[in-house]
Amino acid sequence: MVPALKLAGLKKVYRNRVEAVRGIDLEVAQGDFFALLGPNGAGKSTAIGIICSLINKTSGTVQVFGHDIDTEWAAARACIGLVPQEFNFNVWEPVEEILINQAGYYGIPRRVARGRAEEALVELGLWDKRRAVARSLSGGMKRRLMIARALVHRPRLLILDEPTAGVDIEIRRSMWNFMRETNRQGTTIILTTHYLEEAENVCRRVAIIDRGVIIEQGDMATLLRKLHRETFVLSVDQALGMAPELEGYATRLVDAHTLEVEVESERDINAIFRGLDAMGIRVQTLRNKANRLEELFLGLVGK
Amino acid sequence: MARLRSLLLMDTEVVAFRTIFTKEIVRFMRIWIQTLVPPAITMGLYFIIFGELLGKNLPPVNGISFMDYIVPGIILMAVITNAYGNVVASFFSTKHQHYVEEMIIAPIRPSIIVAGYVSGGIARGIVVAFIVGIVAMAFTEVKVEQPWLAGLVLVLTASLFSLGGFINAVFSKTFDDISIIPTFVLTPLTYLGGVFYSVEILPALWRDVSALNPILYMVNAFRYALLGTTDVDLGLSLAVILAFNGVFAVIAVGLLRKGVGIKS
Numbered sequence: 001m002v003p004a005l006k007l008a009g010l011k012k013v014y015r016n017r018v019e020a021v022r023g024i025d026l027e028v029a030q031g032d033f034f035a036l037l038g039p040n041g042a043g044k045s046t047a048i049g050i051i052c053s054l055i056n057k058t059s060g061t062v063q064v065f066g067h068d069i070d071t072e073w074a075a076a077r078a079c080i081g082l083v084p085q086e087f088n089f090n091v092w093e094p095v096e097e098i099l100i101n102q103a104g105y106y107g108i109p110r111r112v113a114r115g116r117a118e119e120a121l122v123e124l125g126l127w128d129k130r131r132a133v134a135r136s137l138s139g140g141m142k143r144r145l146m147i148a149r150a151l152v153h154r155p156r157l158l159i160l161d162e163p164t165a166g167v168d169i170e171i172r173r174s175m176w177n178f179m180r181e182t183n184r185q186g187t188t189i190i191l192t193t194h195y196l197e198e199a200e201n202v203c204r205r206v207a208i209i210d211r212g213v214i215i216e217q218g219d220m221a222t223l224l225r226k227l228h229r230e231t232f233v234l235s236v237d238q239a240l241g242m243a244p245e246l247e248g249y250a251t252r253l254v255d256a257h258t259l260e261v262e263v264e265s266e267r268d269i270n271a272i273f274r275g276l277d278a279m280g281i282r283v284q285t286l287r288n289k290a291n292r293l294e295e296l297f298l299g300l301v302g303k
Numbered sequence: 304m305a306r307l308r309s310l311l312l313m314d315t316e317v318v319a320f321r322t323i324f325t326k327e328i329v330r331f332m333r334i335w336i337q338t339l340v341p342p343a344i345t346m347g348l349y350f351i352i353f354g355e356l357l358g359k360n361l362p363p364v365n366g367i368s369f370m371d372y373i374v375p376g377i378i379l380m381a382v383i384t385n386a387y388g389n390v391v392a393s394f395f396s397t398k399h400q401h402y403v404e405e406m407i408i409a410p411i412r413p414s415i416i417v418a419g420y421v422s423g424g425i426a427r428g429i430v431v432a433f434i435v436g437i438v439a440m441a442f443t444e445v446k447v448e449q450p451w452l453a454g455l456v457l458v459l460t461a462s463l464f465s466l467g468g469f470i471n472a473v474f475s476k477t478f479d480d481i482s483i484i485p486t487f488v489l490t491p492l493t494y495l496g497g498v499f500y501s502v503e504i505l506p507a508l509w510r511d512v513s514a515l516n517p518i519l520y521m522v523n524a525f526r527y528a529l530l531g532t533t534d535v536d537l538g539l540s541l542a543v544i545l546a547f548n549g550v551f552a553v554i555a556v557g558l559l560r561k562g563v564g565i566k567s
Contacts, residue, residue, distance in 0.1 A: 014567060049567075052408045056566050074315075074410035082408055088401035104322025105409035107315025149405075 002066035003027040004157050004188035005051065010060035012046050020046040022212035023060070028205070030065075033183045034190045035199040038209035039301050044192045045085060047209070048161050052082045065156055078106060081155030083146045085162045091135035095126060095145055098134060099152045106153035113152065120148035123178065140171040147175070151182070158182065160191045164198065176202055200224075200293040210301045224292045231289035232269065234259045237282045246275040260289060319411045320419050327423025331389055338389070338427065339434060342381040346435045349377050350442045353499060364501050365532045370443045375526040376498030379460060381435045383493060383518065384485070386428035386461035390420050390468030391481045398472065403565055413559035417469060417552070424465025425458055432457055446529055453528035459544045460521045466551035473555070473564045492518045502534045517547050
């Protein structure tokens with residue numbers, strides 16, 4: 001089966017000589033839910049811009065479901081739906097018109113587009129706003145509008161560039177449920193986000209990009225197993241004056257009732273409880289300081 | 304199979320073209336107070352001041368009353384300004400607010416995008432021509448000796464300046480940039496393009512200089528279609544208008560294909 005996306009030797013040097021992408025090779029399988037992660041300025045948005053024909057590449061090839069974006073550009077573009085980072089719709093246009101016009105650009109006649117627009121707006125909870133001009137929508141609604149617009153031509157590959165930036169937690173959850181369902185129905189999804197917890201929860205495979213190159217890629221579970229160290233935050237029942245010493249573990253007192261413990265990957269956490277119990281300290285709650293993907297990410301990009 | 308695929312692609316592009324064209328018409332009709340009323344007022348003032356107040360004291364030009372003589376030029380002046388203004392404002396906004404990306408990522412050829420915008424500009428030019436024509440009827444009897452030729456010149460002129468507006472929008476970085484060409488190029492060329500006078504009255508040197516002004520050919524071709532009089536050979540006028548259209552179309556499509564002002 002051809003991959004949904006294949007990048008080979010992708011490079012981009014801007015006119016100011018900044019090398020934003022320095023030779024990316026990447027394959028995303030059909031049906032995947034893929035996270036493309038990296039710090040700001042790592043080259044994620046440039047790579048996405050090239051895939052979507054918004055940025056001219058310097059060299060390399062991009063294939064979308066086997067269609068080269070240079071030689072079979074129409075077929076390649078028809079496969080892609082993009083939710084960009086910045087709002088990029090006509091703010092004076094009614095919501096429904098934005099979707100119908102977008103479908104029109106993909107050759108979908110108006111009568112068909114109207115039905116598609118209704119379907120997408122209902123699913124994303126924007127049907128009541130269909131006649132409102134986009135300018136009047138809240139930030140969360142604008143994000144959902146961009147998702148609806150990206151889906152109106154039923155793309156096989158959906159690219160989400162920071163889709164939940166500035167969206168409140170409740171809407172974020174409903175958006176992720178919608179994305180999961182979209183992916184379950186067969187749409188391949190590529191996601192960039194700064195919410196690594198979300199990426200860990202929804203994505204099956206991940207690539208981490210830094211300074212224009214991919215420094216790590218693979219399936220999420222395998223990558224997370226590479227994590228050498230995790231930090232746990234423990235709430236304890238009594239006020240502590242100093243961090244208790246636990247053999248083999250680095251401990252740090254955050255405040256009188258909160259303790260941080262670093263655990264190397266080869267060690268288990270049972271000994272922590274035994275050690276604290278022996279000192280008469282009872283653990284009330286336990287949580288990861290950061291989610292595991294975040295720890296891996298920070299370890300890899302050296303921050 | 305390949306033939307079928309190319310036919311399907313054509314269907315797709317016909318829908319895409321229609322979408323852009325319809326969107327453009329909806330845009331200028333929605334803001335009709337800004338797009339359709341001003342040319343009626345401005346050109347009405349030209350008819351009052353130049354045609355009625357001053358024109359009554361002027362001798363006929365080529366045997367035609369001054370009021371009648373200036374009608375074709377004034378209609379065409381409105382067409383030029385509005386076709387240009389429609390596309391430059393619309394495409395610049397599209398770029399400025401980044402929703403040009405909606406089209407760039409879609410499977411549409413640059414030529415279809417340009418054609419959609421230019422057709423929108425032509426549509427506004429034609430609507431404005433009718434409006435100014437109706438205003439002119441309040442002052443004189445508007446004659447159209449050769450309706451087909453008049454239509455052709457109208458469409459080609461609107462098309463040329465729509466293409467000009469598109470090219471200007473591609474290079475514009477701010478809203479101020481879109482008024483530079485109308486102020487420093489279009490207005491002088493239009494006033495010196497024989498709207499209010501026959502180039503025959505100019506000294507030889509200025510007549511030769513005027514021959515470099517493409518608007519002169521459009522005004523004269525349109526005047527010939529309406530009144531049957533011209534300072535310039537009709538064939539030459541049509542050839543000049545078509546040539547400029549061809550060159551501007553190639554430039555506009557080339558710029559969009561390269562992504563100038565849009566892609567980095």
